[in-house]
Amino acid sequence: MADEATEAIRRLKYAYFRLLDTKHFAELGELFVEDGTTAYEGGVHRQHGREAIVEFLTTSLGDPAIVHLHNGHHPEIEIHGDGTATGTWYLEDKVLIPAYDLVIQGTALYDDTYVLVNGEWKIKHTGYQRIFEERRKFTTGELISFTSRFQPEKAG
Amino acid sequence: MADEATEAIRRLKYAYFRLLDTKHFAELGELFVEDGTTAYEGGVHRQHGREAIVEFLTTSLGDPAIVHLHNGHHPEIEIHGDGTATGTWYLEDKVLIPAYDLVIQGTALYDDTYVLVNGEWKIKHTGYQRIFEERRKFTTGELISFTSRFQPEKAG
Amino acid sequence: MADEATEAIRRLKYAYFRLLDTKHFAELGELFVEDGTTAYEGGVHRQHGREAIVEFLTTSLGDPAIVHLHNGHHPEIEIHGDGTATGTWYLEDKVLIPAYDLVIQGTALYDDTYVLVNGEWKIKHTGYQRIFEERRKFTTGELISFTSRFQPEKAG
Numbered sequence: 001m002a003d004e005a006t007e008a009i010r011r012l013k014y015a016y017f018r019l020l021d022t023k024h025f026a027e028l029g030e031l032f033v034e035d036g037t038t039a040y041e042g043g044v045h046r047q048h049g050r051e052a053i054v055e056f057l058t059t060s061l062g063d064p065a066i067v068h069l070h071n072g073h074h075p076e077i078e079i080h081g082d083g084t085a086t087g088t089w090y091l092e093d094k095v096l097i098p099a100y101d102l103v104i105q106g107t108a109l110y111d112d113t114y115v116l117v118n119g120e121w122k123i124k125h126t127g128y129q130r131i132f133e134e135r136r137k138f139t140t141g142e143l144i145s146f147t148s149r150f151q152p153e154k155a156g
Numbered sequence: 157m158a159d160e161a162t163e164a165i166r167r168l169k170y171a172y173f174r175l176l177d178t179k180h181f182a183e184l185g186e187l188f189v190e191d192g193t194t195a196y197e198g199g200v201h202r203q204h205g206r207e208a209i210v211e212f213l214t215t216s217l218g219d220p221a222i223v224h225l226h227n228g229h230h231p232e233i234e235i236h237g238d239g240t241a242t243g244t245w246y247l248e249d250k251v252l253i254p255a256y257d258l259v260i261q262g263t264a265l266y267d268d269t270y271v272l273v274n275g276e277w278k279i280k281h282t283g284y285q286r287i288f289e290e291r292r293k294f295t296t297g298e299l300i301s302f303t304s305r306f307q308p309e310k311a312g
Numbered sequence: 313m314a315d316e317a318t319e320a321i322r323r324l325k326y327a328y329f330r331l332l333d334t335k336h337f338a339e340l341g342e343l344f345v346e347d348g349t350t351a352y353e354g355g356v357h358r359q360h361g362r363e364a365i366v367e368f369l370t371t372s373l374g375d376p377a378i379v380h381l382h383n384g385h386h387p388e389i390e391i392h393g394d395g396t397a398t399g400t401w402y403l404e405d406k407v408l409i410p411a412y413d414l415v416i417q418g419t420a421l422y423d424d425t426y427v428l429v430n431g432e433w434k435i436k437h438t439g440y441q442r443i444f445e446e447r448r449k450f451t452t453g454e455l456i457s458f459t460s461r462f463q464p465e466k467a468g
Contacts, residue, residue, distance in 0.1 A: 003159060003315060014230035018246060018265065021287055023306070064306035067288045069263050071229050071246065073383050074326035090330060092383065096288065098302065107381050109330065131333055132379045132408065141297030141453030146410065150335070150376035159315060170386035174402060174421065177443055179462070220462035223444045225419050227385045227404065252444065254458065297453030 005079045008121045009087060009114050016123070017070050023061065029054040032123045033115060039127030061095075069094040072110065083116040084124070091128055098138050106133035161235045164277045165243060165270050172279070173226050179218065185210040188279045189271060195283030217251075225250040228266065239272040240280070247284055254294050262289035317391045320433045321399060321426050328435070329382050335373065341366040344435045345427060351439030373407075381406040384422065395428035396436070403440055410450050418445035 012031055019028035029050045038047045038056075045060075047053045061068060074090040089110040096103050108128035115124045132148040168187055175184035185206045194203045194212075201216075203209045217224060230246040245266040252259055264284035271280045288304040324343055331340040341362045350359045350368075357372075359365045373380060386402040401422040408415050420440035427436045444460040 003319065006319070007159065007162070011232055014232050014246075017230055018232070018244065021246075021263070022265070064304075067304045067306065069248065069287070071248065073229070073385070074329055076323055076326050076330070088330065090326075090333075090383065092381065096290075096302075107333070109334070131381070134408075136453070139299045141292070141299075143451045143453075146408075148376075148379045150379065163315065163318070167388055170388050170402070173386055174388070174400065177402075177419070178421070220460075223460045223462065225404065225443070227402065229385065252446075252458075295455045297448070297455075 005085065005116075005121065006075075006077045009077050009079075009085055010075050012114065012121050012123065013072055013075070013087070013089065013112070016126075017072055020057070020061075020070050021068055023064070025054050025057045025062070028057065033117060036123055037125045037127075039125070042129045043127065065097075065099055067096045085114040085116075085121070087112040087114065096138060101138045102144070103136045103138050104133065105136070107131040161241060161272075161277065162231075162233045165233050165235075165241055166231050168270065168277050168279065169228055169231070169243070169245065169268070172282075173228055176213070176217075176226050177224055179220070181210050181213045181218070184213065189273060192279055193281045193283075195281070198285045199283065221253075221255055223252045241270040241272075241277070243268040243270065252294060257294045258300070259292045259294050260289065261292070263287040317397065317428075317433065318387075318389045321389050321391075321397055322387050324426065324433050324435065325384055325387070325399070325401065325424070328438075329384055332369070332373075332382050333380055335376070337366050337369045337374070340369065345429060348435055349437045349439075351437070354441045355439065377409075377411055379408045397426040397428075397433070399424040399426065408450060413450045414456070415448045415450050416445065417448070419443040 016028060016031050032050045032053060034050050036050055036053060038045070038053055045056065047056045070091065070093045072089040072091055076088040077085060079085045087110070089112070091108040091110055094103065094105040108130045110126060110128040112126045113124040114121050130149060134146050135144040136142060137144060172184060172187050188206045188209060190206050192206055192209060194201070194209055201212065203212045226247065226249045228245040228247055232244040233241060235241045243266070245268070247264040247266055250259065250261040264286045266282060266284045268282045269280040270277050286305060290302050291300040292298060293300060328340060328343050344362045344365060346362055348362055348365060350357070350365055357368065359368045382403065382405045384401040384403055388400040389397060391397045399422070401424070403420040403422055406415065406417040420442045422438060422440040424438045425436040426433050442461060446458050447456040448454060449456060
């Protein structure tokens with residue numbers, strides 16, 4: 001049972017990343033419970049409710065000229081007896097914004113919670129804390145700024 | 157049973173990537189059924205039959221001066237009752253071609269089909285559609301061209 | 313049973329990478345058996361015993377100004393009947409050393425052995441062989457050197 005739930009939650013998150021990077025934000029919203037919440041970028045970007053999440057993603061990433069990679073690695077899923085679960089994931093992401101000659105790339109650790117609704121696992125909360133983030137010029141690769149959780153001050 | 161098949165298919169694909177990036181193309185061919193097919197790069201590169209697949213890979217990537225990374229993430233595997241299965245994967249790839257001062261890197265979504273032959277899962281078809289592709293100078297990192305599924309025209 | 317062991321070993325390795333990149337080296341040491349061994353970089357860096365492993369990692373990566381990504385993909389785990397297991401993984405890594413204007417990045421294949429101790433899987437041995445390694449300037453992305461298992465001589 002635990003194995004089946006673990007695989008279902010992995011699949012949920014894989015669908016999330018696939019729908020995110022192909023910009024199917026409304027379908028992505030369906031992976032959350034109605035009152036799902038997010039805390040992206042260590043809580044800098046917080047949304048409450050499916051509608052707000054979809055709107056935030058559409059506003060941030062809806063432009064077809066912005067192209068992105070979000071890969072979730074190393075799933076550590078804990079199934080609780082009461083139809084809830086928690087999960088840690090290792091994110092690698094890269095957002096290409098040619099119009100601003102900008103690439104934002106880095107890594108983060110997700111802390112998610114999931115809930116079983118009518119036999120289907122849904123995202124209750126997703127959020128991550130960065131390990132590091134680089135900003136580089138898209139055309140040349142030159143460093144613009146660098147931050148990490150170990151030394152948050154900017155450099156470059 | 158479904159779980160066992162899912163894990164077997166994940167292992168099949170992991171072996172594929174390991175054999176690809178270590179240039180063991182003949183062994184990689186054994187992961188396909190005899191009449192397996194490919195449609196790499198959204199169908200630009202199509203091969204029919206194990207022999208043609210191995211020959212294509214040997215010609216494209218056999219040169220030891222060409223070095224490559226192909227990582228498959230986010231397996232979404234569907235096992236069908238009739239000894240067939242389908243799978244979606246999120247590819248991140250990077251091909252380094254120092255002789256041409258070129259790096260080709262990007263992401264894609266795989267659509268594969270698998271078939272159970274004498275108790276062993278084999279690849280029946282593999283193909284992918286790019287999300288984006290960057291070409292950069294290997295020595296400097298400078299952008300040469302950029303395409304995405306959202307805006308296919310070249311830039312840079 | 314095999315499935316449960318496979319998942320436990322995946323989790324062990326995922327914890328390893330999480331603790332490595334968040335610099336929790338003492339906790340990481342607990343994932344090894346007391347007499348665990350390593351052979352990083354094809355055996356260039358060998359440690360024997362948990363204490364030596366933790367000391368090596370602390371010395372190499374303890375500086376908070378050094379920031380790193382280690383992602384393990386494509387787990388191919390073999391469970392043996394006698395409480396031991398072996399595993400192959402595909403590593404992608406990136407080490408950012410701003411003080412030396414240096415990024416070291418590349419890929420490798422892990423060959424690990426695991427052992428079951430009081431119902432818990434532990435790392436007995438971990439080691440990897442590089443596929444390729446690039447060294448680039450952190451600030452500009454310019455290539456400094458490049459090596460691969462196919463052509464070990466340096467270039468650039």
